[in-house]
Amino acid sequence: MTEGPQPREAVRQMAPYHPPTGGRAGKLRLDFNENTVGCSPKVIEAITQYLTADHLTVYPEYVDAMNELAAFFKVKPEEFAMTNGTDEAIQVLVNTYIDDGDDVLIMRPSYAMYRFYSEVAGGVVREMEYRKDDLSFPIDKFLDALRPETKLVMLANPNNPTGTGIKFEDIRLILETAPDAAVLIDEAYFEFCGVTALPWINKYPNLFVSRTFSKVYGMAAMRCGCIFSNKDNVAWMRKAQSPYSVNMLAAVAARAAVRDSDYVARYVGEVLAARELAYFGLDKLNIPYFKSQANFILFQAGDRAIPIRDALRDRGVLIRDRSYEIPGCVRVTIGTRDQVQRFLTELESLWNK
Amino acid sequence: MTEGPQPREAVRQMAPYHPPTGGRAGKLRLDFNENTVGCSPKVIEAITQYLTADHLTVYPEYVDAMNELAAFFKVKPEEFAMTNGTDEAIQVLVNTYIDDGDDVLIMRPSYAMYRFYSEVAGGVVREMEYRKDDLSFPIDKFLDALRPETKLVMLANPNNPTGTGIKFEDIRLILETAPDAAVLIDEAYFEFCGVTALPWINKYPNLFVSRTFSKVYGMAAMRCGCIFSNKDNVAWMRKAQSPYSVNMLAAVAARAAVRDSDYVARYVGEVLAARELAYFGLDKLNIPYFKSQANFILFQAGDRAIPIRDALRDRGVLIRDRSYEIPGCVRVTIGTRDQVQRFLTELESLWNK
Numbered sequence: 001m002t003e004g005p006q007p008r009e010a011v012r013q014m015a016p017y018h019p020p021t022g023g024r025a026g027k028l029r030l031d032f033n034e035n036t037v038g039c040s041p042k043v044i045e046a047i048t049q050y051l052t053a054d055h056l057t058v059y060p061e062y063v064d065a066m067n068e069l070a071a072f073f074k075v076k077p078e079e080f081a082m083t084n085g086t087d088e089a090i091q092v093l094v095n096t097y098i099d100d101g102d103d104v105l106i107m108r109p110s111y112a113m114y115r116f117y118s119e120v121a122g123g124v125v126r127e128m129e130y131r132k133d134d135l136s137f138p139i140d141k142f143l144d145a146l147r148p149e150t151k152l153v154m155l156a157n158p159n160n161p162t163g164t165g166i167k168f169e170d171i172r173l174i175l176e177t178a179p180d181a182a183v184l185i186d187e188a189y190f191e192f193c194g195v196t197a198l199p200w201i202n203k204y205p206n207l208f209v210s211r212t213f214s215k216v217y218g219m220a221a222m223r224c225g226c227i228f229s230n231k232d233n234v235a236w237m238r239k240a241q242s243p244y245s246v247n248m249l250a251a252v253a254a255r256a257a258v259r260d261s262d263y264v265a266r267y268v269g270e271v272l273a274a275r276e277l278a279y280f281g282l283d284k285l286n287i288p289y290f291k292s293q294a295n296f297i298l299f300q301a302g303d304r305a306i307p308i309r310d311a312l313r314d315r316g317v318l319i320r321d322r323s324y325e326i327p328g329c330v331r332v333t334i335g336t337r338d339q340v341q342r343f344l345t346e347l348e349s350l351w352n353k
Numbered sequence: 354m355t356e357g358p359q360p361r362e363a364v365r366q367m368a369p370y371h372p373p374t375g376g377r378a379g380k381l382r383l384d385f386n387e388n389t390v391g392c393s394p395k396v397i398e399a400i401t402q403y404l405t406a407d408h409l410t411v412y413p414e415y416v417d418a419m420n421e422l423a424a425f426f427k428v429k430p431e432e433f434a435m436t437n438g439t440d441e442a443i444q445v446l447v448n449t450y451i452d453d454g455d456d457v458l459i460m461r462p463s464y465a466m467y468r469f470y471s472e473v474a475g476g477v478v479r480e481m482e483y484r485k486d487d488l489s490f491p492i493d494k495f496l497d498a499l500r501p502e503t504k505l506v507m508l509a510n511p512n513n514p515t516g517t518g519i520k521f522e523d524i525r526l527i528l529e530t531a532p533d534a535a536v537l538i539d540e541a542y543f544e545f546c547g548v549t550a551l552p553w554i555n556k557y558p559n560l561f562v563s564r565t566f567s568k569v570y571g572m573a574a575m576r577c578g579c580i581f582s583n584k585d586n587v588a589w590m591r592k593a594q595s596p597y598s599v600n601m602l603a604a605v606a607a608r609a610a611v612r613d614s615d616y617v618a619r620y621v622g623e624v625l626a627a628r629e630l631a632y633f634g635l636d637k638l639n640i641p642y643f644k645s646q647a648n649f650i651l652f653q654a655g656d657r658a659i660p661i662r663d664a665l666r667d668r669g670v671l672i673r674d675r676s677y678e679i680p681g682c683v684r685v686t687i688g689t690r691d692q693v694q695r696f697l698t699e700l701e702s703l704w705n706k
Contacts, residue, residue, distance in 0.1 A: 004558030005504070005535040007449050007589040014592055022416045029411060038406025047602075051400055053391025056606075057571040058382065063375045084437055084576075087595045095473050096360050100453045113595065120448050120593050151358070182358040205357030218410040221601035223437075236360040239367055240473050242440045242466065247600040248574035249400075253409075 014119045017112055024318060029333070030343060031318040033160065033189070033296045035218030036335030039253070040263040043219065046256030047249050060248040065255050069226065072258040073211070079201060080228040081237055082254070084245045086188055089210045089227035091117045094152065095240045097182045098123040102151040107137070109161055109325040111186065114154040123152070135162040135290050135298070135326070139170040146178045153178060156186040158193050161322050161331045163292025171197055175204040182233075184208045189294035191216040191268050201228050208233065213250075216264050216271075216295070217257045224250040271295045274340040278332070281344035285351050295334045302328040308350060315346045367472045370465055377671060382686070383696060384671040386513065386542070386649045388571030389688030392606070393616040396572065399609030400602050413601035418608050422579065425611040426564070432554060433581040434591055435607070437598040439541055442563045442580035444470045447505065448593045450535045451476040455504040460490070462514055462678040464539065467507040476505070488515040488643050488651070488679070492523040499531045506531060509539040511546050514675050514684045516645025524550050528557040535586075537561045542647035544569040544621050554581050561586065566603075569617050569624075569648070570610045577603040624648045627693040631685070634697035638704050648687045655681040661703060668699045 029036065062082060070077040083089040090113050098104060100122035106114045108127040118125045128145050131138050137159070146153070153174065158165040166185075175183055183206050185197045190211060198209045208229045214220040224246060227237065257264070278297055282289045289299035301308045305323035309330055312319055319332045334340060382389065415435060423430040436442040443466050451457060453475035459467045461480040471478045481498050484491050490512070499506070506527065511518040519538075528536055536559050538550045543564060551562045562581045567573040577599060580590065610617075631650055635642045642652035654661045658676035662683055665672055672685045687693060 003532070004583075004586065005450055005533060007593075008452050010452070011449050011589055011593050016592060017596060022414045024411060024414065032412055034410050034412070036410075038410040041406070043409065044404050044406065047404060048401070051397050051404075053394070053397065053571065056396065056574045057387050057389075057391040058377060059385055059387070059567070059573045060576075061375045061377065084598060084600075085595075087597065091595065096364055097358055099361050099363070099475065116595070122452065179356070180358060214412070218406060220412045220597075221409045223413070223597060223600045230357075233357065236364055239369060240360075240364050242444065242469070243370060244440065244573075244576060245437060247437075247576045247603055249602055250600055 010119055010122050014116070017116060028317045028339060028342060030335060030339070031320040031333060032220070033215055033294070033333045034220050035216055035267060036333065036339055037218070037267065039218030040257060040260040042260040042263070043253045043256045046252050050249060050252045055248070060244050060246060060251060062246065062251055065251040068255045069258060072261070073198065073226070073228065075201070075228055076231065078231040079234055080226050081234055081241055082246050082251065083225045083227055085214060085223040086186060086210050086212045086225040087113050088245055089225050090114060090154065090184070092237050092241045093182060093184055093208060093227060094118055094121045094123065096237045097152050103147060103149050104152045104154070105145055105150050106154050107159065109322070111156050111160055118152070130159070130162055130164065135164050137164060137166045137170060139173065143173060143177050146174070146181070148180070150178055150181045152182045152184070154184040154186065156188065157195065158189050158293035160189065160294065161296065161298055161326070163290055163294050163296060163298055165193055165195060165293040168195065175207055179206055182206060182208055184210060186210045188212045188215050191264060192271060192295050193293035198228055202230050205230060213254050213257055216268060219250070219253055219257065222250040222253050223247065224254045270336050271334050274337045275334045277337050278334055278340045278344065281340070285348060287351070296331050297334060298322060298326065298329050298331050300328050301330050305330050308347070311350050312346055317343050317346050363472055363475050367469070370469060380666070381670045381692060381695060383688060383692070384673040384686060385573070386568055386647070386686045387573050388569055388620060389686065389692055390571070390620065392571030393610060393613040395613040395616070396606045396609045399605050403602060403605045408601070413597050413599060413604060415599065415604055418604040421608045422611060425614070426551065426579070426581065428554065428581055429584065431584040432587055433579050434587055434594055435599050435604065436578045436580055438567055438576040439539060439563050439565045439578040440466050441598055442578050443467060443507065443537070445590050445594045446535060446537055446561060446580060447471055447474045447476065449590045450505050456500060456502050457505045457507070458498055458503050459507050460512065462675070463512055464509050471505070483512070483515055483517065488517050490517060490519045490523060492526065496526060496530050499527070499534070501533070503531055503534045505535045507537040507539065509541065510548065511542050511646035513542065513647065514649065514651055514679070516643055516647050516649060516651055518546055518548060518646040521548065528560055532559055535559060535561055537563060539563045541565045541568055544617060545624060545648050546646035551581055555583050558583060566607050566610055569621060572603070572606055572610060575603040575606050576600065577607045623689050624687050627690045628687045630690050631687055631693045631697065634693070638701060640704070649684050650687060651675060651679065651682050651684050653681050654683050658683050664703050665699055670696055670699050
C-alpha cells in the first residue's frame with residue numbers, strides 16, 4: 001500500500017483498458033468501425049455557423065437538439081437522453097440501476113464498456129459466450145442464465161466484434177423472461193442491418209435502446225449518443241446524469257446529421273456493396289470469416305493474426321487484432337469498395353508469402 | 354412501484370437538479386459565471402482548422418493536447434487527466450475513491466455536483482456551513498468534522514456562490530489532518546484570485562486539484578477540464594475513466610486557449626476592475642454584499658431576491674437567485690465594466706421604486 005488515499009477495491013480489480021491513442025492519421029483506418037469517408041458536409045457547415053465566441057462561451061442548451069432528434073427517431077423528447085457517446089449512455093444506465101453486488105449479465109466477446117462501467121459501479125458481471133462455431137447468439141443458454149435477481153442485461157445488436165445479430169424473437173424472449181431487469185439493446189451498428197427494438201420502448205417497460213453518432217454518422221471525435229426508453233425510466237436516468245455532459249458542438253452536429261440522413265443512407269449502400277467485395281476477396285484467399293450484419297468483418301488469420309495486423313500497418317492499412325478474445329481472429333472495418341480493394345490487395349500480397 | 358426495472362434507492366433519494374436549459378440567447382448573461390466576452394479568437398481559429406470530415410470521423414486522440422496542457426500547467430502528462438468539464442473530474446474522483454456508505458465531507462453552499470456525484474456513487478455526504486456573518490471558511494469546525502474514516506473532501510477555492518476563498522495555511526491543515534482522504538481543491542475560479550494548491554501535488558499524496566476551461570477561458574459549451582494529482586493517484590483515476598470522454602474539438606480548443614493565455618490575463622484584469630465598480634455601485638444603493646475572490650458577487654436583496662431577478666430578466670439582464678441557500682441573496686457574474694454598468698443602471702432603476 002502506498003501512502004495517501006486508497007482506491008476502491010472495485011477499481012483495483014478492474015482490468016486496465018488501453019485503447020490505441022495515436023498514430024492513426026494518414027493511414028487507411030479500418031480498425032475502429034468508423035465511417036471511412038467522414039461525416040456529412042452539412043455537419044461541418046452547421047458547426048461552422050455555430051463557431052462564434054458568443055456560442056462557445058455559454059453552457060450547452062439542448063432543447064432544440066432534443067426536439068429535432070426526437071422527431072427523427074420518432075419518439076417524444078422525454079423518451080430519451082442525449083449522452084456523451086454511447087459510453088455515457090452505458091454509464092448512466094449502470095448508475096441508475098446497479099448497486100454494489102448487483103447481478104449484470106453480458107456477452108463475451110462484446111463491447112468492453114459494458115463490463116467496465118458495471119465494475120466501476122460495483123456490479124457483479126457474468127459473461128455468456130457466443131457460440132464457438134458461428135459466433136451466433138446462444139438464446140437458450142442466455143435465457144437459462146437470466147436470474148430473478150438479474151438487474152441489468154447489456155447486448156449489442158449487431159454485436160462487435162462478432163458482427164452477428166440477435167433475432168427479433170430472441171430479443172422479445174429476453175425482455176419477457178427478465179421483466180425486472182433493465183435490458184439494453186445497443187444498436188451502434190443498427191444502420192447496417194435495419195433491425196431495431198426502438199419501436200418497442202413503450203411496449204416493454206424494461207427495454208432500453210442506445211444509438212450513436214460515432215459510427216455510420218462519422219462523428220466519433222464529437223462524442224454524441226442517445227439512450228431511449230419509456231419516459232419513467234428516462235426520468236430516472238436523467239436524475240443520475242450530469243446536466244452538461246454533451247458538448248454543444250456535438251449537439252449541433254447531431255441535429256445537422258439527422259437532417260442529412262440521405263448521406264448516411266448512401267454510405268450504408270456503399271458499405272453493403274463493399275462487404276460483398278470483401279467476402280469475395282477473403283473467399284478467394286481461402287480465409288475463413290464470419291458473415292457480418294455490421295460494417296466490419298472478423299476473419300481467421302490463425303497464428304498470423306498479429307503479424308498480419310502489423311504488416312498491414314506498415315503498409316498504411318490499420319485493422320484490429322481480436323485474437324485475445326477469439327483465437328486467431330482479426331477485425332477489418334468495411335469502408336468503400338475502393339478502400340476494401342486496397343485492403344484486399346495488400347492482404348493478398350502478404351498472405352501467400 | 355411501477356412495473357419494470359426499479360432504480361437504485363440512491364437515485365430515488367437524490368434531490369433533482371434542474372439547471373436552466375434555455376432562453377439565455379440575446380440577453381446579458383450574468384447568471385453562470387461564464388466569460389462574458391467569449392473565448393479567444395485563436396480558439397475559434399484552431400477549431401476551424403480542425404473542422405474536416407477526416408478529423409471529425411475518428412475517435413479522439415489526446416497525446417498532443419496532454420503534452421501541451423502539461424507544459425502550460427507545469428506538470429507531467431501523467432500527473433493529470435483531461436475531463437469532460439470539471440463535472441467529469443468530480444465523477445471520476447468519486448468513482449475512484451467512494452464505495453457505498455463512505456464518508457464524504459463538503460461545504461454548504463457550494464457547487465452542487467459534489468453532492469450529486471457522491472450520492473450517485475452511494476456515498477454518505479456530510480455538509481459543513483460557511484460562517485453566517487461573512488461566508489468565510491470555518492477552518493476550526495471543518496478540521497473537527499474530519500474523521501479518520503472520511504474518504505473524500507471536496508472544496509471549491511474560491512467558492513461558488515459565496516466568492517470566498519480558503520487560505521493556503523488552511524488548505525495545508527486540511528491536507529495534514531486527513532492524510533487518508535482524497536482532498537479535492539476545485540479551482541474553477543483560480544484565475545481571478547491566483548491562489549493555487551497545484552504546486553503541492555507531489556508534496557501531499559492526498560491532494561487533487563481541478564481546473565476548468567468553462568469559466569475565464571470562455572469555453573463552457575465545449576466541456577473541458579483537468580484534474581491533477583500525483584502520478585499514482587492519476588493512474589487509478591484513469592483506470593476508472595472512460596477512454597474517450599473529451600470531445601476532440603474541446604481538446605483542440607483547450608490547446609489553443611493555453612497558447613493565448615494573454616487573452617485570459619487581459620480579461621481577468623478587466624473583471625477585477627469591473628468588480629470594484631460593482632462594489633461601488635452596490636455601496637451607493639446601500640445593498641449589502643460579500644467581497645468576492647472570483648468573477649461574481651453575492652448580494653443581499655432580502656425578500657426582493659426573486660422579484661429583482663425576474664425584473665432584471667425582463668430588462669434583458671440575467672442574474673441567479675441563491676436565496677434558497679443563502680436567505681435573500683442573489684448572485685451576479687462580473688463581466689466588463691460596461692456590462693457591470695448596464696447591470697447597475699437597471700438595478701438602480703428597480704431598487705428605489
